[in-house]
Amino acid sequence: MDLLRNSVAGIFGRLRHVLPSHRYQLLRQRDEHIEPSSPSATRHYRRLPKWTFKDLVVALLALGALLALIINTTRPSPPPKKTPPVEPPPKFVWQTFRPEQGYFEGLRKLVSTQLGREPGGSSSPSEYGTAYPEPVKYHPYRTNLESQTLPAEPCFLNEESKLLPPSLWAYNGVPESAPEPLLGSHDALGLNKDVCFDRYGRYAAYGFGQDADEGGTGFGIHGDMNGTELTLNKESSIDWRKIDLSRAQRICAEKNRHRFSRPASTYTDDAFHHAENWPNATSLPATDDTPSSQTHPHVPRTAIVLRLWDQYQWTNYSHLYIRSLISELNLNSGAEYDIHMLIQVKDNSPIWASDQVYNSVLERVVTPEYRSLATLWNEDLMRLLYPGPFEPQFNRPGPIHSVGRSMHMALQWFATHHPEYDFFWNWEMDLRYVGHWYELFDRVDKWAEKQPRRxxxxxxxxxxxxxxxxxxxxxxxxxxTRALNGSDALVSGPQTFPNWEEDNRTAVFGSDYHTKFSFPNPPSDTDSTWGTGEPADYITLLPQFDPAGTFWIFRADVSGYSTDLPIPPRRASIVTASRFSARLLRIMHTETFRARHSMCGEMFPASMALHHGLKSVFAPHPMYFSRVWNDSAYVDGVFNSNPTTGSSGGNSESVFSEIPQHNFRGGTYYYDSGFSGRLWRRWLGYKEMGAGGEREERDEKGSGRMCLRSVLLHPVKWEEGDVGS
Incomplete structure (x- = not known):
């Protein structure tokens, strides 16, 4: 194009003295300087140009070049050739592993281990069945004989109409290519791995797949709905618009009061009752928290404390979540568990100014059916309860009373309102469970109790x-074996350190605090049964690792201990979803209020259990990953990176360090897992990353809607997506 333009410019340059128009311009300019009455001037102006053959040829060539240029510039340009997008090279090793597709198989591809067929095989689409298997009601509750507890009185959603809480439906068998968990195990915890759950069997009872004008959610009516005659039975559907779940939970607890060892709460709703009546860690009877109190047929009670904030965005899926928790953990268990909401008020509303202000905020942030389950708090209250000073500090990552740094403070305060509970689960609103809530909590509890301390x-x-x-x-x-090959002995009993005695522990906790808090004392270091049958004081869902030597960002968030001495020994566990005993929370309160000690919320509970010799466990629940990690030695090296002890912490290569933690991104449980939300939405029947959705589920050559083994997912930040019809 540039060559053509240069040629045309050269031709026009040659024509400057040839073309008539140019000559006319030259003559006119000349005329301006000659008198118009001059006869010679008039004759020169009217003279016609003489054209030579050469002039004609040049003119024709110029005209042709001009026409070619016009045609070329007005012709539409051909579309650029499409080149396929170049995917960025894998940044991490696990991104080179092939994707695991077994999660996305459906109900037409179930195999039953009871019939001798094991998952892990494969079949062609032509082998898929056309008939859907029938689900069965799933009942993971222990009988009174099995649990050796007093019989439970039945509880209802509506006491007047005797409306029973719903049951879950499951399928015997799992999809043929269902993968095994990469970390953790169903077998170890006693979870049933021979059943799977589809979205309607799990959630239809709570309004999923039901019309809004019939009391359902109005969504979930999409995709493959074959074989839902039992799970979406209109005659047994519940009109949730008429259900007050907080009232149902309260009545259930009253009817079953005879089953529990602890008295009901005697505290009022006064937020500042702690000033005179806060339980003293050394004044309550020792039998309240020791295993001996659990040998009679009474049932220990547990509070599931959901952590929310005033700007939490409620969705229909939030209601499914709350309904499933209350129905499965409280109403169908005879009130072994109660659901509570601990709500942080961030907008500076003066909620402690009067009952009217408190109640107006409560009405604004919580829907009526859950209102009596909610307790409000704010950081101003925490500053009043725990004034400190928390000095010196090894690190200062922000205000010490913030929920991000000290989530445990509000839970400690909440526990003083509710001495009727033996245990408290700190729980989050972005957790989801494919499976039955009672089975998860009960099996984790019973498994932890069986663990020996050695x-x-x-x-x-x-x-x-x-x-x-x-x-x-x-x-x-x-x-x-690996631990004994290391340089340190097995951890046993309370752990003392230089900072320990200088804080005058006897004045804070009493002279016998070691034996009081570490009940029972080990008969000997070699006794493999020590601690068996003792309820755990702290249960986490990820390992409690040693942050020393790692590059975990909060490893030095330790306050109130002398910085002239080494930083105290400590343990940490990522994600604050964990279970606390009432005893541990009292110790944490005393450490915070009297000794003025604190640590990051993901480090303080485990560290206090370590210091005081309490029973603390990590429950190895099943964790799945989006890709196939074939090399088991490589998996062990990544997640248990300490070359000597095989632990997950205590070294710079720890998977919990700032950079290596990317290995969790493709997993189902971590604070920033990406696969957890994607798997959940695919299971709900939505498209995700170009796959799944209505068309794929209804494909006659496909295997139908997904059916998953029980799995805990975190985080799930959003749920409703594109159906993809």
């Missing part, structure tokens, strides 16, 4: 990887 801190610091370690017994033996 080598417990060492096991709690590691991931259990069945492919690398074998069965649970082999893992226990391997952990102890």
């Amino acid at each position: 080598g417990l801190w060492e096991r709690t610091a590691r991931f259990y990887i069945p492919r690398a370690h074998g069965d649970w017994g082999s893992f226990v033996q391997d952990t102890e």
Whole structure:
């Protein structure tokens, strides 16, 4: 194009003295300087140009070039050639592994282990069945004979109409290519791995797939709905518009009061009752928290404390979540669990000014059916309860009373309102469970109680990887062998350190605090049964790792201990979803209020259990990953990176350090897992990353809607998506 333009410019340059128009311009300019009455001038102006053959040829060539230029510039340009997008090269090793597709198989591809067929195989689309299997009601509750507890009185959603709470439906069997968890195990915790759950069997009872004008949510009516005659039965559907769940939970607890050992709360709703009546960690009877109090047929009670804030965006899925928790954990269990909401008020509303202000904020942030389950708090209250000073500090990552740094303070305060509970689960609104809530909480509780104390801190610091370690017994033996080959002895009993005695522990906790808090005392360091049958004081869902030597960002968030001495020994566990005993929360309160000690919220509970010799465990629940990690030795090296002890912490390569934690992104449980939300939405029937959705589910050559084994997912930040019809 540039060559053509240059040629045309050259031709026009040659024509400057040839073309008539140019000559006319030259003559006119000349005429301006000659008198018009001059006869010679008039004759020169009217003279016609003489054209030579050469002039004609040049003119024709110029005209042709001009026409070619016009045609070329007005012709539409051909579309650029489309080149396929170049995917960025994998940044991490796990991104080179092939994606695991077994999660997305559906109900037409179930195999039953009871019939001798094991998952893990494959079949062609032509082998898929056309008939859908029938679901069965799923009932994971223990009978009174099995649990050796007093019989439970039945509870209802509506006491007047005797409307029973709903049941879940599950399918016997799992999809043929269903993967095994990469970390953790169903077998170890006693979870049923031979059933799977689809979205309607799990949530239809709570309004999913039901019309809004019939009391349902009005969504979930999409995709593959074959075989839902039982789970979407109109005759057994519940009109949730008429249900007051907080009232139902309160009545259930009153009817079953005879089953529980602890008295009901005697505190009023006064936010400042703690000033005179805060339970003293050394004044309550020792039997309140010791295993001996659990040998009679009374049932220990647990509070599930949901953490929210005043700007939380309620959705229909939030209601499904709350309904499932209350129905499965409270109403169908005889009130073994109560659901509460601990709501932080961030907008500076003066909620303690009067009952009217408190109630107006409560009405604004919580819907009526949950209002009596809610307790409001704010950071101003925490500053009043725990004034400090929390000095000196090894690190200052922000205001010490903020929920991000000290979430435990509000839970400690909440526990003083509710002495009727033996245990408190700190729980989050972005957790989801494919499976039955009671089975998860009950099996984790019973498993933790059975764990012996010998080598417990060492096991709690590691991931259990069945492919690398074998069965649970082999893992226990391997952990102890590796720990004894290291330089340190097994952790046993309370841990003292230079900062410990200088804080005058006897004045804070009493002269016998060691024996009081670490009940029972170990008969000997070699007794493998020590602690068996003792309820755990602290249960986490990720390992309790040693942050020393790691690059975890909050490893030095320790306050109130002398910075002239070494930083105290400590343990941490990412994600604050965990279970606390009432005893542990009292100790944490005393450490915070009297000793003025504090740490990051993900480090303080485990560290206090370590310092005081309490029973603390990590429950190895099943964790899945989006890709196939074939090399079991590589998996163990990534997640249990300590080359000597095989623990997950205590070294710079720890998977909890700032950079290596990317390995969790493709997993189902971590604070920023990406796969957890994607798997949940696919299971709900929505498109995700170009796959799934209505068209794929209804494809006659496909295997139908997804059916998953039980799995805990975190975080799930949003749920409703594109159906993709």
